[in-house]
């Protein structure tokens with residue numbers, strides 16, 4: 001055949017330098033594009049065999065070979081797929097591939113200054129080869145009988161030359177890139193491997209890498225294994241996968257040493273195609289949350305991590321892989337945002353997650369209880385982000401109670417209905433509130449542990465969603481709950497004596513006083529803080545510097561235990577003039593001990609407390 005020359009039909013002469021500059025940050029995608037093209041060519045060939053159009057050659061091993069050659073400055077991609085005839089090169093390379101580049105340019109030329117995260121999702125296909133090459137050469141031989149091997153060459157992507165190829169002897173295509181001086185990293189086998197690992201780890205055709213500049217003896221005894229896994233676990237049917245396989249896959253894909261708690265294998269054929277595995281990792285602390293990663297694939301080709309248009313934001317705390325062949329993933333993100341199928345997929349994923357939680361709750365409750373501490377932050381976050389998710393899983397939300405059991409809100413409310421209807425008592429700090437927990441146990445009351453940062457929001461959210469339900473911290477006003485018996489006249493009189501005494505000695509330092517007969521005689525008094533005032537005060541601290549219009553202080557009640565021997569004694573010596581000083585010291589000390597058990601004392605309060613303790617000791621010994 002004679003040599004043909006031509007001009008690629010590109011109207012915008014300077015399109016290439018612009019695209020090249022613009023694509024700079026994502027330029028490694030050309031490797032993904034060229035390998036995917038090879039993979040497509042092999043799939044097309046296989047399809048023709050299935051259709052009976054061609055007879056399968058014996059023992060064909062379909063593969064793509066990526067070869068770096070530092071000496072020649074080339075990087076090549078060879079496949080044994082369908083190949084191209086001269087007409088096809090004219091049509092697909094000169095017209096299709098280049099019109100793709102032109103479309104790209106036209107579509108985004110107005111957005112040149114915007115961020116460039118759409119670039120990786122726009123399939124520039126074959127044209128992307130020019131991002132790193134000064135010259136690109138195609139050698140191809142079509143599967144059709146008596147085809148002529150074709151060589152296509154272009155420097156700079158504007159002009160091309162077609163001639164007969166001397167290089168290619170077998171069916172398939174070899175794309176050779178003569179790497180530009182500013183892209184020399186792609187002549188490094190290790191660098192190329194890294195990019196293949198990133199994008200092509202699960203491509204359905206085996207990929208091999210060779211370094212042609214290495215001497216024969218350097219490569220001789222090396223075991224040749226493909227770089228990718230052509231049958232990743234998500235492509236298998238869930239019933240054929242073992243737990244060990246799921247865990248291995250997790251460790252391999254996410255380079256994690258930890259074990260996932262459980263996983264969901266997504267396998268949808270209708271109304272859209274979706275396959276994938278979502279793992280629930282152990283999330284011991286809230287700061288780890290940012291590490292989640294959901295990798296999105298399009299027919300086993302990696303597209304991007306964490307595309308929030310497809311995967312609801314809160315699920316990005318999980319780790320996983322999603323393969324959506326139906327998604328137009330090579331278009332811009334703004335397109336994805338407005339695509340109805342995309343939002344359907346996202347809803348479907350949320351539903352599957354909810355179904356899995358339900359099934360664990362119903363069928364593996366013991367295990368579910370164990371997982372709860374690890375997944376609770378994720379679930380609560382999900383509920384806050386997506387009310388629909390909350391509605392689906394609200395009956396499977398667990399609360400750990402003071403006996404260490406995991407119960408649902410309904411369990412709790414049913415159990416406590418008689419004593420405090422619709423009121424949920426909670427513990428925000430088990431150590432600090434231990435005195436109150438003890439008290440609750442003595443009274444056979446229950447409280448739940450809600451001690452992570454997200455719990456404050458979560459409680460308000462449940463109060464908003466579940467009409468009438470109120471959360472009260474365990475040290476909030478519990479006097480009603482503690483009241484056990486009817487008051488007698490004698491009782492009342494005694495109470496008012498105690499109240500008078502404390503009012504007189506301590507006065508307005510404490511807003512409210514109350515006297516109760518607590519079961520445990522040892523404790524002289526406890527402090528209770530009104531739930532509302534505490535929430536307001538906390539909000540004020542959180543938004544410190546913000547003027548909320550008034551100054552919120554915690555509203556405290558000192559609950560004095562009339563059963564305590566010290567309190568009893570105080571009442572009996574109340575009128576004794578000689579004991580006035582002792583009474584004052586002890587009343588103040590009772591208050592400080594109660595405050596101390598509730599929260600740390602302020603510096604001034606602590607100062608006074610220490611002074612008084614010393615005085616009390618010296619009085620006990622010296623008087």
Ligand SMILES: Nc1ncnc2c1ncn2[C@@H]1O[C@H](COP(=O)(O)OP(=O)(O)OP(=O)(O)O)[C@@H](O)[C@H]1O
Nearest residue numbers: 037038041083092093096097123124125126127173
């Ligand atoms: N290795 C190959 N073997 C056979 N045909 C190829 C090969 N590479 C490219 N082609 C042909 O050239 C066409 C254009 O390729 P290009 O990568 O630009 O676009 P595409 O693959 O169709 O779409 P995309 O933009 O998603 O990559 C392909 O559709 C295919 O017909």
